[in-house]
Amino acid sequence: MNKRGHLPTVLLLVTALILVGVVAFSFATFKGGVEDESKGLHLLVSTLNFQEEYVRISFKDMVEDSLEKAKGQENFELAFNNSLENIADERRDVYFGNFFGKIVNKQYVVNKEGGVYVLQVSDVFVRSFVDKNEIKRNFDLSLRFNENEVIE
Amino acid sequence: MNKRGQLGQILTTVPVLILVFVVMLIFVIIVSGVSLIKGYNGGSSVVSGSDSLLLQKINWNGEKVFVFDVIKDFVIVDPKTSFNNKENKDSLEKELMGFVDENFNCLALFKTKEQSGLDDLIGKNFYDSNLFIIEFVNGKPERYENFGDAERVHRVLKDKFGWPENFQEIKYTNGNDEFFISSYYGSCVEEAKNE
Numbered sequence: 001m002n003k004r005g006h007l008p009t010v011l012l013l014v015t016a017l018i019l020v021g022v023v024a025f026s027f028a029t030f031k032g033g034v035e036d037e038s039k040g041l042h043l044l045v046s047t048l049n050f051q052e053e054y055v056r057i058s059f060k061d062m063v064e065d066s067l068e069k070a071k072g073q074e075n076f077e078l079a080f081n082n083s084l085e086n087i088a089d090e091r092r093d094v095y096f097g098n099f100f101g102k103i104v105n106k107q108y109v110v111n112k113e114g115g116v117y118v119l120q121v122s123d124v125f126v127r128s129f130v131d132k133n134e135i136k137r138n139f140d141l142s143l144r145f146n147e148n149e150v151i152e
Numbered sequence: 153m154n155k156r157g158q159l160g161q162i163l164t165t166v167p168v169l170i171l172v173f174v175v176m177l178i179f180v181i182i183v184s185g186v187s188l189i190k191g192y193n194g195g196s197s198v199v200s201g202s203d204s205l206l207l208q209k210i211n212w213n214g215e216k217v218f219v220f221d222v223i224k225d226f227v228i229v230d231p232k233t234s235f236n237n238k239e240n241k242d243s244l245e246k247e248l249m250g251f252v253d254e255n256f257n258c259l260a261l262f263k264t265k266e267q268s269g270l271d272d273l274i275g276k277n278f279y280d281s282n283l284f285i286i287e288f289v290n291g292k293p294e295r296y297e298n299f300g301d302a303e304r305v306h307r308v309l310k311d312k313f314g315w316p317e318n319f320q321e322i323k324y325t326n327g328n329d330e331f332f333i334s335s336y337y338g339s340c341v342e343e344a345k346n347e
Contacts (some may be wrong), residue, residue, distance in 0.1 A: 009164050010168070012168060012172065019227045020175055020176065029243060043321055043322070046320055046321055046322055047322040049321050050207075050320070052202060053204065053207060054218070054220065055206060057207060057218075094326060095324060128323070129325060130323060
């Protein structure tokens, strides 16, 4: 019998066994890392959603509060702007990105069309960090109101 | 190649190919078994803003503020220190009790220094000052008191509130100030076992 003819066949078996072992090992150990990663990513997204929602609700609250203070004032727009900036300064917290800072630094626009005002704040962002991961979300805020109330 | 050589090669190749086939079959069975037996069970949901307990408004020092803004200022006290914010804790708890009813009958809120740190919280007896558990029972809100039994607190939060999957957890960072807040506001998952 030709003994050298056996070598490739034996190698085929050995290689198959090694490949099967490696792939099975990688399948079996893959899940653990994902679970840990998932916990961090969940916290990251959860925090970011909370920050954005906090900013959106605060934006509307601040406009409503400023409206109340500006009502009946001789120069409504000036009184509204001053009140808005004061409230933003009181509530300022860098955890919520640049929203409060933008208001304090007058980086917003109020347009008047007829009796309706449109307040716009552009390029607002919130940012969430967990370990080495970071998510930044940019969005614009806009709200319509008249001298009495916010218009939905 | 002579006939004896060909015969010899057939005699070795056929059993080896059968062996390779068997090994592959075992591999397929093992891989199927891995996914069937230990499916990923770490699912959780992200709570939307409007459903968040932290974004509910309460009366605090004459103003309407978010629950988040109040709990943010709570100090995580040393377990050996007596309450340095008991008055505030009672006031916040009273406000939170107003949120629970027949439909939203379970509410939990706690602040920790570690992520999902309930074990850490309980282990170090931090819970007295930073843990709020309220349930609507027999037509009225009741707060859990005397958290002396850490195992009981753990069991209630896990079985009745579905911790940690049902909880909204957020991380707060501002300079050196870093902490985590977990909260749940909704219907009770099920009656706590052995309660």
